[in-house]
Amino acid sequence: MKKSLPRLYAISDVDVLVARGLDPLDVCDAWLEAGVRLIQLRAKSMASGSMLTLAEALVVRTRAAGATLIVNDRADIAAQCGADGVHVGQDDLSPADVRLVVGAHAIVGLSTHTDAQVADAVTQPVSYVAMGPVFGTSTKITGYDAVGLDQVARAAAIAHAAGKSLVAIGGMTRANAASALAAGADSVAVISDLVGDGTENRRGLAERARAWMTTTV
Secondary structure, three states: OOOOOOOOEEEEHHHHHOOOOOHHHHHHHHHHHOOOOOEEEEEOOOHHEEEEEEEEHHHHHHHHHHOOOEOOHHHHHHHHHHEEEEEEOOOOHHHHHHHHHHHOEEEEEEOOOOHHHHHHHHOOOOOOEEEOOOOOOOOOOOOOOOHHHHHHHHHHHHHHHHHOOOEEEOOOOOHHHHHHOOOOEEEEEEEEHOOOHHHHOOHHHHHHHHHHHHHHH
């Protein structure tokens, strides 16, 4: 049976946050205060030891709030810190290999960009499939052009038929997120539009997240 995901999937991209002068823990606190209940830690440039320390601190916060923490790419970090799951891309560990590290009950997500990748993904031990970039993005180089809403609809149909959830990612804003959800996505993953240009304080970040929560109801 398809596991239900919160409609808003907040991505804490450490490289993006640091570039904007934001502390990942402060941002997490603001999001949790606003009611965000699904957060992914992405830290592509962070050393393993520092990433583990950060992940451990995030687990304490998310667990206290009843929220879910997913670690991008690093199944080893997820297992060591007790995170709820792992998200991998096409060139990372396979979902089957991830499950050897984090176990059968963890949440495992897989990025896809084409119909063929979605069809293959649903045969693997994943909890959800991510499709994108839907509208294009400047925060992650995927090697793929924007796939559009028709692709989201096709991916959602394939994922749902296999009992998997579909997450839409890439260029998500409060103006276009509803269209991705209407196309069949169960959740929208958001990076930049949740943090803005980095000038907002914790209260401002929480208000931005609350506005997003309203958008994705």
